[in-house]
Amino acid sequence: MATVRKARADEVGQVLDFYTRMIDAMRGTEFDVCWEHDVHPTQAFLRASTEAGEVLAVVAPEGGAAGSCFAAALVLNAEADPGYGQARWQVDAAPDEVLVVHVLATLPEFHGCGFARQLLEGAIAAAREAGARALRLDTFTDNVRAQRLYESCGFANCGVYEDFYPHLGRAGVLYEFAL
Template sequence: MSISIRKGIKSDADDLEILYDTINDHMEKGINYCGWKKGVYPTRNDAIRGIEEGNLYVAIKEDVIVGSMILRHKPEEAYLSVRWKKDLSYDKVLVVYTFTVHPGYFNQGIGFKLLKYAEELGIEEGTESLRLDVYTENVPAIHLYEKCGFEYIDTVSLGLEESGLDWFKLYEKLI
C-alpha cells in the first residue's frame, strides 16, 4: 500500500497522541534513541500546536497515521551560533521538528518519504535549506538523515541537560 502525506488537521490530535505515546513506550522498552519521554515530549499539546500553526504533517498508510513531522521557519537558539553550509535567513530555511515514525512501520521507507516531502515542500516555497537536530545517541535517525543527503554541521547543546540530553548533532541539506 502507498503512503500519503498531508497537513495535520484537528481531528488527527487523538491519533497523534497515540503515535507519540506508542513511540515513547517502544523506546522505554528498548534503547531510547531519541531521548523523548512519555508525557513530556512530544505530547498531544505539541501536536495541537503544530496543527494550529499549520506546520504539522502526517504520513498515512491504510487510513492510519504512521509518521509525522513539524516544519517551521524558526530555529532553536543554538542554531544561531553555528556556521551552516550557507548563510540564510530563516524565511529560506525549514527546520524539521518532532520527526517520528510508528515503530510498527519501521524500515518501510516512511521516514524517507517524510523527508522527501519536506524537501519538495521547501522547493515549492522557495526554501533553500532543510535543517534539523538529532540527539547524538539516535543512531537510526542519524543514518536515515545521512542516507537522505543531510550533512553533519556541528554538535551543540540545546539546553536539555537536566533531561539527560547533553548533545545534539546539527544537520543540513541544501535544496
C-alpha cells in the same frame, strides 16, 4: 504504498495518539527518543502545529478509508532551537528563509518500511514549495540510524554540539539540506 500528507486540523486527536503510542513503544529500547509525555513534545505544541498545517504524516497502508492511522510523523516549521545559533551552517540564510524538522518519528511496527525517508522527502518538497533556502534538523550523537538516513537523503552534517540538549545533558548533531 503509504501516503505522505499534512495532518488535517480535525486530526489533532490522531496526532496526539501517534506521539503517545510512539513514546510508549520506544521507551527503554535502543531507539528510545528520551521524550516525555506533554513535556517534549507538549500537547499544546502538537495541537498548534496540527492546526497550523505543520504536521506531515505517513498514513499507514492499513489505515482504512478514513486514513487516520499514522505510521510516522514530523513537524515542519520555522522555529529553531536556540542552539541553532551556534551551528556552522553551510547555507547563509536568514531565519525566515529556513524551515526546521521537529519530532520526526516512526512507530516501531513500521520501522524499516521507508516511511521516515518518505517524510523527509515530503519535508524537502514542502520547504522548496515554501521558498526556503535550507531545511535543518538535529539528533542525538548516538542516533546513528537517523544520521545514516539524513545523510543518505542529502543532508550535510554540520557538526556535533556538546550540551545541545541541556535538559538531558546530551550532545547533538546538526544537519542541513541546501535547497
